Amino acid sequence: MNKGSTMPLYDDSLPHRLTPPPFWEKRPGNRDVDLVPTHGEGRSKVAFDFPGIAVGTAEYVEGPTGATVISIPAGARTAVDARGGAIGIIGRYEDLNHAICFAGGSSYGLAAATGVSEEMLAQQGNRVSWQDLRSTSGAVIYDLAARDTGIVPDAALGRAAYRAARSDWIPVGRVGAGISASAGKIDLARCEFTGQGAAFAKLGPIRILIVTIVNPVGVVVGRDGTVLRGNYDRATGERRLPVVDYERALREGTTPTTAAGNTTVTAVVTNVRLDDKELRLFGRQVHSSMHRAIQPFHTNHDGDTLFALTTDEVELPPAGSTRLGEHAINSIALASVASELAWDAVLASAR
Incomplete structure (x- = not known):
């Protein structure tokens, strides 16, 4: 494919269900295409107002x-x-991060986070003193079953996403x-496209931003079930619901089908x-809650990861001393x- 190809994006106007290609076929990779x-x-935008935070794709x-x-x-x-x-x-830095990078491509897509680090270094004027160091953590989804190429996110794509970061809205x-x-990959022939989701709330001085890439074994469930x-x-x-298929298989003594290659990755920033x-407990509570929207969740075919981040700018009022801390109830x-x-x-990722 030539540089500047007009190959169309996959979008929500296409049928949601997909038929994966045979895995044994040789596929084009990054070195076979002049990638730009x-x-x-996306399909729509989620507006947000969180000073000091930007999101790029x-x-x-x-x-x-x-x-x-x-x-x-x-x-x-x-x-x-x-x-x-x-x-x-x-x-997986748990002290301080200056960027979180999500990517497709499974383990090969981890290179995108390296590109983000490279771009931050360049924007720092290549200064490498201790106080100038910048940290990036990242996580990946397996999106290779939904397409017929072996093209994966690389450092150049990570740099491009970082440079495109904006502080007013997020595409979903x-x-x-x-x-x-x-x-919904109980059977690959029955799965459907989802995508990137986001949500934002401002409660007085408090701000909460969620960004998630929804790629689970499970299905996406609305608030009405x-x-x-x-x-x-x-x-x-x-x-x-997949449990219907699993119950039938167990009742009939057959082997339930479930496709490998999934994972939902999420960031919650406050x-x-x-x-x-x-x-840590804030992140755990939010992550656990997501099983309501994704069923089943955290399976052995998923690598679900949530990053909980705080910019430490707003103090919650004390709620009374407990053995879990005086802010435990407010958190x-x-x-x-x-x-x-x-x-x-x-829901924004799938509608």
């Missing part, structure tokens, strides 16, 4: 695959909650790291000051609100 990063606008439409970067130039303390049997993480849908994300994306049965024209333990409230936002973000 693009910046899609970039894609290789020839994949299609992509990267999403959350930029925090002043840095944010971080806690990592990683679950499931197929986790792909780079960095099939864009960035979520351009080839899919859900309806399956919105995934496990689409072409014979009946219906979507159903400006509320939380100590290390509170931040529960904060996590409860963030949990509802996480559900909103998952």
Whole structure:
């Protein structure tokens, strides 16, 4: 393919269900194509107002695959909650991060986070004193089953996503790291495209931002219990919870089918000051809550990872001393609100 190709982006106007190509076929890779990063606008936008935070996306439409970067130039303390049997993480810094990078391409896509680090170094004037060091952590999804190429996010794509970061809105849908994300892979022929989701809330001085790339074994479930994306049965024209298929298989003594190659990656960013333990438990509560929107979640075929970050700018009022700390009750409230936002973000990825 020539440089500047007009190959169209996959978008939500196409059928949601997909038919994966045979794995044994040789596929074009990064060295076979003259790749140029693009910046899609997704299906819609989520506006946010969080000083010091910016989000950028970039894609290789020839994949299609992509990267999403959350930029925090002043840095944010971080806690990592990683679950499931197929986790792909780079960095995993739990003291301070200046960027979080999500990418497709499975383990090969971890190179995108390296590109983000390279770009931050360049923008720092290549200064390498201790106080000038910048940290990037990242996580990847397996999006290779949904497309017929072996093209993966690389350092150049990570740099492009970082440079494209903006502080007013985030594209959602099939864009960035979520351009080839899919859900409901109980059978590959029944899975459907999802994408990147986001949600934001401002409660007085408190700010909470969620960015998620939804690519699970499970299906996306609405607040009324309806399956919105995934496990689409072409014979009946219906979507159903995977547990229905699993119950039938176990009852009949057959082997349940589940496709490998999944993972949902999420970042929740707040400006509320939380100590290390509170931040860790905040992230754990939000991550656990996402099982309402994704069923099943944290399976041995998923590598679900959530980064909880705080810029430590707003103090919660003391709520009374307990053995868990005087802010424990308020941090529960904060996590409860963030949990509802996480559900909103998952829904935004699929609608």
